[in-house]
Structure formats: structure tokens, C-alpha cells
Amino acid sequence: MTAYKPSQRDTYHHGDLRNALLKRAAEVIEEHGIEALTLRGLARDLGVSHGAPNRHFKTRAHLLSALAEDGYSGLTHATLSAADAAGPDPWIRLNAMGRGFLHWVFDNRASFRAICHPDVSRYADDALRAAIRRFREAIRDAVADAQRAGRHPEARLDLLTLYTKAVPFGAAMMLFDGLFEDHRNTTDRDALIEELIELVVPIRDRVAATGPRLATTLVGGATN
Structure with a gap:
């Protein structure tokens, strides 16, 4: 990790200090790590002044919680938008x-690191808990729909939901932490993502059966 040296590039002059703090915090996390x-x-x-951030965030943990709230909201929007673009098949x-x-x-690494930090769950406020609940419900409902359509019909829904979330969450954490250097800087990100998720929710036969139009829609395909 590169040693953190405070930036002198961007100083705050007026306006929304809270958003300026969140923006700069994301930059620091991305460039130097959350610590x-x-x-x-x-x-x-x-x-x-040194005390100015405390008007908006009492501690670093509260700042991370705010980043995580924005992150969960963005994550829910991205996943639901991708699902809507994919059509009706569960x-x-x-x-x-x-x-x-x-x-x-991959496009919001700082927010993802905030989501995964242990201080976030420890100091979660009502807004963050609501954002987490919306994300969990979106995933659970999609897993349940796919289960009714034949994906692991014998499994407990709570365990199937956990498994479905754990693979992409865990893979992202390992890739970002450098545990798999051979994949960390891959030039074909879309292929890596497609292959990984295909192992969790295989759809190639179903896509082939629907024709080339859907297959073309799904290539590379997420909405950010």
C-alpha cells in the first residue's frame, strides 16, 4: 500500500462540506486504502479546520456509514437495472x-470497501439499515423467483440466498486485496465477470434457447 500523503490539489472553499468530505474520502480509500x-x-x-468534519460525522465510522449508505443504494439500483434489462426469465x-x-x-471500489468494513455494521444508523434491507430484499426476491423456476428447488431459501451473495462478494474482496494477482488486473473484465457468475447461476443454455437478440443484450452487460 502506498503511504498516504495529504493532497494539496483540491481545497474546499464553499458549498456542501458533507459531500466534499464523502468525495475526498472515496478518493483516499481508492488511492491509499481504508486505513x-x-x-x-x-x-x-x-x-x-480540524473540527469542521465533526459537524457532519462524529467519527470515521460515521463517515464510512454514510459512504456505505450511498454504496448500498447504488448497488441496489445497479442490480435491479441489470435484471430489468435482462427480461422476464428468473x-x-x-x-x-x-x-x-x-x-x-469494479467501478465503485471505495464504496464497496466501506460496505465491507466492520465499523459500518457496528455504527449503522436507520438510513443505512434501510439501504441494506432494500438490497437484501432485492436479492432474496430474485433468488426465490429463480428457485421457483427450478434453481436448487430442494435448498433452503435463506442458505441459497447466502450462497448466491457470498460468491460475488467474496470474489470481489479477494480480487481487490490481491489474493488472486493473476486475475486482479485482467484486461477482459467482462469475461471474468461472466465466467464467475455463470458458475453460480448458469444460463447459457437458457440464453441460447431464447435466440441471439437476448444473448446480444446480455454480453458485457450491466447497468451502472
């Missing part, structure tokens, strides 16, 4: 949600 993030460092980067919709999830994560 480099401090409220004093953000204040220094934005050119405000298996294909669930597969599209998995790909939409990973596309969003």
Missing part, C-alpha cells in the same frame, strides 16, 4: 444481477 482515512486528514485536504435476471453487482463493485 489511511482520517477526519483530520480530510480536513487538511479540503483546507478546513434465472437470467438473477445472473444479470450478479454481473451487475460485480460491474458496480
Whole structure:
């Protein structure tokens, strides 16, 4: 990890300090890792007093919770948009949600790291808990629809939902943490995502049966 040095590029002059803090926090996490993030460092980067961030976030954990709330909202939108673009077949919709999830994560790494940080669940407020609930319900409902359509009909829904979420979540965390260096910097991100989600929710035979139009729609296909 590169040592964090406060940026002197962007100072805060006026306007919405809360959003400026969130934006700069995402940049710090992306560039230097979540452990480099401090409220004093953000204040220094934005050119405000050391106490100014405390008007919006009492601690770093509260800042991470706000990032995570935005992250869960974006993640829910990305997965549901991908499903809507995939058509009515429950298996294909669930597969599209998995790909939409990973596309969003690759494009929003700082928000994903905030979502996964242990302080986030520890200090979650009502808004964050509501955002998490909406995401979980969206995944659970899609898993249930696919199960009714024949995907692991014998499985308990709660365990099947856990498994369906765990693979993309775990793969993203391992890729970002460098545990699989041979895949971390792949130039064909779409192929990596497609192959991984195909192992969880196989749809190639179903897509082939629907014709080339749907197959073309699904290639690379997430809505960010």
C-alpha cells in the first residue's frame, strides 16, 4: 500500500462540506486504502479546520456509514437495472444481477470497501439499515423467483440466498486485496465477470434457447 500523503490539489472553499468530505474520502480509500482515512486528514485536504468534519460525522465510522449508505443504494439500483434489462426469465435476471453487482463493485471500489468494513455494521444508523434491507430484499426476491423456476428447488431459501451473495462478494474482496494477482488486473473484465457468475447461476443454455437478440443484450452487460 502506498503511504498516504495529504493532497494539496483540491481545497474546499464553499458549498456542501458533507459531500466534499464523502468525495475526498472515496478518493483516499481508492488511492491509499481504508486505513489511511482520517477526519483530520480530510480536513487538511479540503483546507478546513480540524473540527469542521465533526459537524457532519462524529467519527470515521460515521463517515464510512454514510459512504456505505450511498454504496448500498447504488448497488441496489445497479442490480435491479441489470435484471430489468435482462427480461422476464428468473434465472437470467438473477445472473444479470450478479454481473451487475460485480460491474458496480469494479467501478465503485471505495464504496464497496466501506460496505465491507466492520465499523459500518457496528455504527449503522436507520438510513443505512434501510439501504441494506432494500438490497437484501432485492436479492432474496430474485433468488426465490429463480428457485421457483427450478434453481436448487430442494435448498433452503435463506442458505441459497447466502450462497448466491457470498460468491460475488467474496470474489470481489479477494480480487481487490490481491489474493488472486493473476486475475486482479485482467484486461477482459467482462469475461471474468461472466465466467464467475455463470458458475453460480448458469444460463447459457437458457440464453441460447431464447435466440441471439437476448444473448446480444446480455454480453458485457450491466447497468451502472
